[in-house]
Amino acid sequence: MTPQPQSPTRPSPKIPVAILGATGSVGQRFVSLLADHPWFEITALMASERSAGRTYAEATRWLQASPLPPAVAAMPVAAAGPDVEPRLVFSALDASVAGPLESDLARRGHLVVTNTRNHRLDADVALLVPEVNAHHLELTRRRLCDGGAIVANPNCSTIGLVMALAPLAQAFGIDQVNVVTLQAISGAGYPGVASLEIMDNVIPFISGEEEKMESESRKVLGSLGDDGLIFADLTVSAQCNRVSVVDGHLECVSVSLRRPASAADIRAAWDDFRGEPQHFELPSAPRRPIHYVDGDTWPQPRLHRDTERGMAVVVGRLRPCPILDHKFVLLVHNTLRGAAGGAILCAELAVAKGLLGESG
């Protein structure tokens, strides 16, 4: 574990943050990652009525391999509602309740960085992958004039896909993308996938996932004009499978480009890819967003998911496709880069770009 680069934009004192949906699977990842965060400090934990009034240790069934941070263990959990102290709010709420509450918090002046799907396609919500479309935060800046805003983290599979596609889209243009995913069980939260369903098995379906990948990737790769955001003009076809892996979504991708590119061109585009998180040296940013690995049988979830603390996308097996132009395999850590870690990076970028104002 290498030391994190010292960012010039580091705020002092730390910015207080709330976590909504703190007891679930993604909420636990927020807690893990924010417990020692150099910029942010957890000051409020909120979850369902059932958890309210208990300490976090009592209210959660901790399922992370790292121990529950003692300082957080003793914090009280409140019922999620519109009265939230910190201006910056991370949401890992269940989609069944997130919609109106997140809107309400934005109206009340909060900056809500959410991992939930409800507002991802809203016209005034930036669907943010900081390396890819940092300029979409302009949507958020406009909205913040009225007080609060929502910034959304895309679906975990989409994040991995658009990070690998963005350098190609910038350099060569993308026409068509066929993607088949092999997704980890942690993506379904807890209790999530029953062991009787997935052991010695594959489930070739994840509710809503294919639609999300096909639409969200076009928004993230879209362009921002005066009239708002225009979805990218490319076609995505997705097939999504659940497999017996704890963490790490693998994706088999074929892509056709608008301008010809050799394998070397593509490798160079990936190797050289950097974004604002690298420019600002944000605490959660990977040094290199894309790691290409040369092993014949790579990338693999268990071997590569923790690359750069789970914040980099790992790509391999680039080769010609007899139908589209190129084929490759990518891996994204679904609960780090693809969920809590990605959302925290969004918040860090918002802070670095001054969206939270002087006081944070």
Added chain:
Amino acid sequence: MTPQPQSPTRPSPKIPVAILGATGSVGQRFVSLLADHPWFEITALMASERSAGRTYAEATRWLQASPLPPAVAAMPVAAAGPDVEPRLVFSALDASVAGPLESDLARRGHLVVTNTRNHRLDADVALLVPEVNAHHLELTRRRLCDGGAIVANPNCSTIGLVMALAPLAQAFGIDQVNVVTLQAISGAGYPGVASLEIMDNVIPFISGEEEKMESESRKVLGSLGDDGLIFADLTVSAQCNRVSVVDGHLECVSVSLRRPASAADIRAAWDDFRGEPQHFELPSAPRRPIHYVDGDTWPQPRLHRDTERGMAVVVGRLRPCPILDHKFVLLVHNTLRGAAGGAILCAELAVAKGLLGESG
């Protein structure tokens, strides 16, 4: 387990058969399936030098869930070589030794039905999926004039794919096929995949598998003329993954057709599909080669791999593809239909069509 249809072509007495490579993973499946076969009787078991002179029970590490058939357990194992008694020989030899020995046996007058890859693309070898290209046995008939011949079973993933494609190829013509596989560990034999490599993991690579799927499927779907076999004019792009499943290869397929077809047209083509194995009511033939299942999350390896004793291909999730025309998911039991069971069906078809002559 339903009773097997009584075939009118049932030979009497039983036809003696040899199994080459009898102690390996596919060899064990041959033993299981042939132990009570209505037409065939195992009279010779052959394996590597190391096993020679031992009983089958001593020579093999039995890894099947069904018990080792007692009659076979006590049979002696001989070293695989050119002196084989039965005319009909099943080969599950390791590819490193199969090539010359199978050729030699064919020259000596044997009909070698092989599951090994070595001769699959030979010009005078039928690459046979009995429901799909029974007419390719004409290649074998021509060759048998000189004595023996080799009939090859395609690669396990290819068998599942071409069975699902054949009805579409016949009815609508096929232009392009994109397939991503999620393959079971039993496909790699024993010891095969190390548990340290596959547990909590996916391996996005299987040596030679993508090439096999891309070429073999074109041969199986090819047409036979006076000058021999012409590969089908379609493009296949394959990506192959190993996943934590014991048995059953799942394949995510997109296909573009030469003539438009609705989902209902395709469903009808699959439902109505029958071939010579069904016509002859061969002992190992499934009543219906293709089973379409309607569940949202189906087919699944653990739930559906044993459909019709593992000899049917199970298809589901037919839906439009934004890039090619249609997407669907298929499942094939890789060691039954995809290996030993498929090879036995080939032999049954050869017998039913009289290729072994009066005496079997």
Added chain:
Amino acid sequence: MTPQPQSPTRPSPKIPVAILGATGSVGQRFVSLLADHPWFEITALMASERSAGRTYAEATRWLQASPLPPAVAAMPVAAAGPDVEPRLVFSALDASVAGPLESDLARRGHLVVTNTRNHRLDADVALLVPEVNAHHLELTRRRLCDGGAIVANPNCSTIGLVMALAPLAQAFGIDQVNVVTLQAISGAGYPGVASLEIMDNVIPFISGEEEKMESESRKVLGSLGDDGLIFADLTVSAQCNRVSVVDGHLECVSVSLRRPASAADIRAAWDDFRGEPQHFELPSAPRRPIHYVDGDTWPQPRLHRDTERGMAVVVGRLRPCPILDHKFVLLVHNTLRGAAGGAILCAELAVAKGLLGESG
């Protein structure tokens, strides 16, 4: 799959039966096993309010590898309650609702054969493992004078244990038993164990299981006097673990005997063990209740759980224990012999012994 022995006691016409809790995991096994049962015929399916009014196919999430029997698929599901038509009732109800309803049904004259834990230790309930304590059905006969009765199937781990212990208890007497279990996920039903909890993991705890094994085994091995049942005078210490196995509980046992016995004595006791199910040739009875396997690394869940259609207990690795007298490993199929199959065998025995009367 060998043909089932023709029992002399075979009733004609078939005896109608109801299944309570038919949609759960054990309920599904009851449906599978009773769909083609030679004596019994499913005429009523009952489950929770939520399922009432739907067909069985609609109400259940079928998770068995064998297909849902078509005749049952179309049957209506009723809400579980005291109005049940058939006199013979199989119960796979959730323990939270089983207690009063099963008592009520017994009062109304039904013979309730239950897999649920609620009444197992009741004084007038036979806790039945047919090979082991068929004579305990005398408890049921006494109770049936007043109309109905409950017969209970022990806990799945207990069934495997007492089957292996009974021959030793009869021949040598048993003093102490130390048992550590490695139990399959199917024992927890559906959804049961979350995949996030068990993948790449062991859970060294199963709620209430150790207590059940320690008490139930003493009741099953107990003796019946005029004043009722006296628990066997032996001490059991159990530690229970959940492991990543679909079906099949493995148990590591050490035992001290009251009279010395050699390994050969013990092997003979197991090999010769037969009970009333074998005497009556009951349809679900294994030909041999105990199969001793000689392989160094046996028994194993995936290789041996289906021995005699999952109704036999498989034992291996008998060797001296430095602390107690002997050590061995046993395997029991937890949802077949350990649940639905065991309960059906109990009902078959009750019929064979005339407890249901002339009319069944």
Added chain:
Amino acid sequence: MTPQPQSPTRPSPKIPVAILGATGSVGQRFVSLLADHPWFEITALMASERSAGRTYAEATRWLQASPLPPAVAAMPVAAAGPDVEPRLVFSALDASVAGPLESDLARRGHLVVTNTRNHRLDADVALLVPEVNAHHLELTRRRLCDGGAIVANPNCSTIGLVMALAPLAQAFGIDQVNVVTLQAISGAGYPGVASLEIMDNVIPFISGEEEKMESESRKVLGSLGDDGLIFADLTVSAQCNRVSVVDGHLECVSVSLRRPASAADIRAAWDDFRGEPQHFELPSAPRRPIHYVDGDTWPQPRLHRDTERGMAVVVGRLRPCPILDHKFVLLVHNTLRGAAGGAILCAELAVAKGLLGESG
């Protein structure tokens, strides 16, 4: 990951070390742990003939989740033999070749710290668990007068067991220990356990493991007199199972004590347990050797194996045993504390106690 305590005994410059058997599974762990070690510096890598002359990156199939340290990747691998430069040698050789070579190296003046089983029970070899029997290094000191010596790491399961037993042995005396293990696949190295053998399965046998646990634990807990080492007077009965877990051996233990102890007494003995590694603040020492966890369902391999960088033993579920006195569950990380990490701690202790002399 907390900072490692600064030891007062820290040598400067670093001590050069060789790794024998560097390309295997345990060898890779040595490489990982020594790449940034504050005291030791890898200067020689040795493996089989096959690897000789290649770089480490070429010669090894890296299967660790952390990346291969770049500095090591480029180092050449030599054939393991008696000519070794560094005086301190770590051995992860295969047991089939380790015996004579390790003896030869000791004769030539090397201090060989080995993870291999060959010399564990030799009279002049300390079988060392640094927290438990640091005083056994006196055996090594005597032997070093003549030049070199071998220090052996016990078997991985034994290490976990004796660490949990040692505080009880010291405080109350131990009479009998019954232990059933559930061991991870990484314990068998690579390729080790075939996935076809362990998926959806348990293997209730590990060759030689039960004998090792029963004898090695008595040596580690033994006492050292003028005439050498006297094995502890206690009886251990072990049953060993392989389960589907990547890392982390779980052990279900029952123990009878020589002097009565309450649960609170035992908890206190574990909580207060410290040894020389803690006294010397050795770089690889856990702050607390034993962590008792209170969760009903704890310890679990996936949740707790990394406690204190995998160097602590985690214990839970202490409760009365109806046969022996107490039962509990323990967890040890088999490739960290139980193999490479444990061996490195042995070497650190030897250095801290001055066994390598002034120059290291």
